[in-house]
Amino acid sequence: MRTLKACLFDLDGVIVDTARYHFLAWKQLAEQLGIDFTEEHNELLKGVSRMRSLDIILEIGGKTLSEEEKTALANKKNEVYLEYILKMDESEILPGVKSFITELKNNHIRVALGSASKNARLILKRLNIENLFDAVIDGNKVSEAKPDPEVFLNGAAELQVEPEACVVFEDAVAGIEAAQNAGMFCVGIGDITILKKANLVIPGFADFNLEKLQACMQEDSYLHVK
Known part of the structure; x- marks a missing residue:
């Protein structure tokens, strides 16, 4: 039986739905490159880094660019994305998330963010919930993208909690694998058919x-809540 000491949260799709902002920014960039980028394509970008996301879009469009060109495009995409998130506020926190994290804190369970986003701290500030996190591990602190476990292992280390006592909340397949x-218990947020590898799948935090x-966690088996 596992002992719960800490919870680690992905950002996009778990705490706030910034996925649509990523999609709009990538779509704008893709259109400039003459690439038809759909919402189905956007699913391939969940949980991966900015540069890998660009590579996937280029693969979709059958295009090859230099590293210098790719860096410039990735920066341009981020500028468009920042325009969106700078308008965010607390109303965009997903239902039940803040009350759940507050409950964890009230029960002396440590809380960390584990996200590939380099804008994670900015988003937390815009949502006015930065103070709820004991540690923030973002794209500026890791070199390996999910499904590599680096982001979550770094989170556990910063919280000074052993990995097996941690629970991760993720909405992406790559994040669940990470x-x-x-070696952490994983709760998938979203569609059970997509996130079936998680230990537990819930539609959200509302209930x-x-x-x-x-x-x-006491069952320590693969359980699913629809």
């Missing part, structure tokens, strides 16, 4: 609490 590669999480 959590499992780190979820610490008691339910601990009950599922």
Whole structure:
């Protein structure tokens, strides 16, 4: 049976839905390159780094660019994305997330963010929830993208908690694999058919609490909540 000491949260699609802003920014860039970029294509970018996302878009369009050109395009995409997130506020926090994290804090469970986003701190500030996190591991602190476990192992280390006592909340397949590669219990947020490798899958935090999480962890098996 696992002992819960810390929870690590992905950002996009778990705490806030910035995925649509990423999609709009990537779509604008793709159109400038003459590439038809759809919402289905956008699913391939979940949980991966900015440069890898650009590579995927270029692969979709069958285009090859120099490293210098790719860096310039990635920076341009980020400028467009920043225009969107600078307009964000607390109303964009997904239902139940803040109350769940507050419940964790009230029960002395440590909380960290584990995200590939280099804008994670800015988003947390815009949402006014930066103070809820004991550690923030973002794209500026890691060199390996998910499914490599680096982001979550670094989070556990910064929290001074052993990996097996951590729970990860993720909405992407790559993130779930990263959590499992780190030896952590993983809760998938979203579609059970896509996130079936997670230990537990929930649609969101609206009807979820610490008691339910601990009950599922005691089973220490693959459980799913629809």
